[in-house]
Amino acid sequence: MKFRRSERLIDMTNFLLHHPRQLIPLTVFAERYRSAKSSISEDLAIIKEVFEERGIGTLQTVAGAAGGVKYQAFVSKDEARSFISELCETITDPARLLPGGYLYLTDILGDPMIVQKVGKMIAAAFIDKDIDVVMTIATKGIPLAYGVANYLNVPVVIVRNDNIVTEGSTVSINYVSGSTKRIQTMVLSKRSLSEGSKVLIIDDFMKAGGTINGMINLLEEFQAQLAGIAVLVEAEKAEERLVEDYLSLIKLSNVDLKQKQISVSEGNYFSKGNTSYS
Template sequence: MCGDNVSKFSRNNRISAITKILMDNPNKVINLNTFTEMLKVAKSTISEDVVMVRQTLALLEMGRVETVSGASGGIKYIVNIGQEETERFIEELCAAMSDSSRIIPGNYIYMSDIMYNPEIINKAGIILASRFIDANPDYVVTVETKGIPLAYEVAKKLGIQLVIVRRHNNNFTEGPIVTINYVSGTSGRIQNMSLPKRALKKASRCIFIDDFMKAGGTTLGIIDLLKEFESELVGIGVLVDNVDTPKKLVSKYISLVEFSGIDDGNQVKVSPAKLYKR
């Protein structure tokens, strides 16, 4: 629909367009003039449409629409997901992970199909992003592992930039790089991680997203690395927490699934994590 017809959008058409634009740009302030110019209607009409969008998303527990006042204000969409849908998703994820065919030599669990499944990672990203929105982070930080797709989805839902920390300083095309050593919480070995100086602004608020947490040594390394940028870690989120690890080096993190090893019957022991109790 274009040309002279753009002024003939029905209310349903307008609400569909407004909803899509908001949900495609989470946590971004969109001025109402954007909609009035696009849909060729008065601001009062758009305001009425926004009320309906806000009410519908709230009723369906699909997020909320906030009003931002001021000359550069407007409205923005904040991701959210209902508790019932969250619990159903995590139960389904546990069922998929508990399949004994996932066990590979060395008692490792095959996870690539889960970590690279867009539907799973999108939903997990919404759940984690909704838990960190009030922390007002500037960046999502992760390391170059299977957790990158999940971290990307969280960053997308929060409307902020993703920063990927390298485990080895082997890229000479990114300028000066900050490198630190840290001790692996599982093996006790000294490892290193690095990040280009241009990747992160000083005094930033960051959240760390990863696919799997064992003891938390990598997280401590991230905390130390952020200190080099005079920045702080304000949240930690992981898909799977290995609760079979006797001693954690970090606390106050959010996980979706708890892994507690493999039993004598060759079954993977997983259960929903206590999302609201960490």
């Protein structure tokens, strides 16, 4: 069956979106659609133009016998700023206040559309980084980690606070929680992480950064490398920040339980992330 051009464009777009950061040789498309490589190249040029105009992503072309095309996630600056603004408005709802000054974020982390958008934004911010694995700690960071990993096309590694029989032998370390100053334990299966892996750490909320710092120390036990750190929300007023180089979408500046007010603002996303926006 020979595809019409309109059919090729639709199917090719779908194929690329489902294979982010994967180099696809032109011969794959030529054989898939029984078309000449010259026709495939013209189709890809159209897709690239639309992707970039609509803020969907970009296509990178690699020349040579071993070359091909690769889809990279991309978010326009206006789209990113609009999304963060909407998210800030959502988080400032007084109904989110919990005893002790904590915020209820479970509904946000359980919303597939929000998680997908956050994942794409974080992945786009690390577009130029070489990343093999996305790491997070159970449990609230898991949806975000999968959202990011989807666009980076890499596996997710989940650090836990206790052993699980089905994960086999593990490596464990003790770390000091930045907020409670308590000594806690984190555990990771030995099979989860290969030596030399480049790891992007993801978390939903960071106060002092004790948990993230613990994951960084855990990487050393596996002789893995830290590729970056990204969080959905950071607390601005942390007494002693244990992590310095990180990306955040939202900054929590104040929680007033008496007045039932939550003050948030844009994080450092636009100053720390990739700056090649349209």
